Amino acid sequence: MKQRFLPSLLAVVLSLGLAACEKPAKAPGSAVVATVGNEKITEAELDFALSKLGHLSAEDAKAARAKLLEAWIDQHLAAQAAKKAGLDKQPNVAMAVEQAQRQILAEAYAESRIKDLPKPTEAEIVDYFNKHPELFSQRRIFRIQELDLDAAGRSADIENQLKQSASLGDFIAWLQQQGIHGSSNLVTKTSEQIPAPFLQRLLQMKEGQVSLLPGKDGHVVVQQLQASQPAPVTLEQARGAIERILLAQKRKAVLDAELKKLREATKIQYAAGYGPAPAAKPADAQPPKAQ
Secondary structure (H helix, E strand, C coil): CCHHHHHHHHHHHHHCCHHHHCCCCCCCCCCEEEEECCEEEEHHHHHHHHHCCCCCCHHHHHHHHHHHHHHHHHHHHHHHHHHHCCHHHCHHHHHHHHHHHHHHHHHHHHHHHHCCCCCCCHHHHHHHHHHCCCCCCCCEEEEEEEEEEECCCCHHHHHHHHHHCCCHHHHHHHHHHHCCCEEEEEEEEEHHHCCHHHHHHHHHCCCCCEEEEECCCCEEEEEEEEEEEECCCCHHHHHHHHHHHHHHHHHHHHHHHHHHHHHHHCCCCCCCCCCCCCCCCHHHCCCCEEC
């Protein structure tokens, strides 16, 4: 079996692992391929797990099936040992099993709602292409110097110094003097790899100009645009990507509407001190500030 399949195989085994703590419904008439104690592993279960690995050649599928069966036998043995030790009664284990089952059911329900959605029409694809020239006909490649800084409550100082510095080198020297730590990376990104609010700001920047972006966990990110060049794509080149984007948007709209309907039909009560999460802001971040 080729090594490239091992991570995917492990992911399949782990993703189905918690479900094995309960006795799943077996496909009627499915042949038994192995018995572990009094638990049976069926051919249908193996076929289902193999389907999660994507398209495989006949040779790779045969090797993956054998490897998966052995991994599943080990999993059954470990699960049986855990039950004998009473681990399935531990609160954290019981909660994890319950959460895994809920997740599987929720995903199955979502799939049942969206599985018959029609593909985007030609008109929808052309309309999306025309409305987003920054991603297609005016697509660009950006080379950006990024400084990811641990602001530690000094975001205002960093922003003020960035405005005052004559060059990025001067700004970096100031950071070193202040003991402000971070990492530096030179990255190359295309238009579609950049969130929309930040892309619009980058398109307005000149080479050498810098921007300040909010980062994660108290960090801020300084970006300097070093170079930008056109890299347009045609409608035919973009067709597959646009289809996937439009289909994802349709799926999200259907699922959002379905969840809204379920919420309206079900009584939901929050305990004291808890309540609905605040509505997310667009992009959940502010556009970068150019200096």
